[in-house]
Amino acid sequence: MHCYDCHSLEGTATPVLATCVHCGAGLCAAHANATPHSVHRVTGTGTALQPTAARRILCTTCHKAQSHQLS
Numbered sequence: 001m002h003c004y005d006c007h008s009l010e011g012t013a014t015p016v017l018a019t020c021v022h023c024g025a026g027l028c029a030a031h032a033n034a035t036p037h038s039v040h041r042v043t044g045t046g047t048a049l050q051p052t053a054a055r056r057i058l059c060t061t062c063h064k065a066q067s068h069q070l071s
């Protein structure tokens with residue numbers, strides 16, 4: 001399997017390292033956006049250690065769409 005974003009954006013075939021949880025597209029390291037499942041924006045000294053935050057891998061498109069929704 002090859003990275004969907006590399007293929008659609010650049011026409012190149014890059015081996016897949018992860019999969020977008022939202023749309024299921026295969027992603028290379030450059031296009032995989034790993035985000036914590038529960039987003040707590042920590043400002044300041046950053047002393048708040050989160051217990052285990054689940055990880056979500058999103059493609060660039062889904063990552064943009066989600067951050068757009070949240071803001």
Ligand SMILES: [Zn+2]
Pocket residue numbers: 003004005006007014027028029030031
């Ligand atoms: Zn890629």
Ligand SMILES: [Zn+2]
Pocket residue numbers: 020021022023024025058059060061062063
């Ligand atoms: Zn996606």
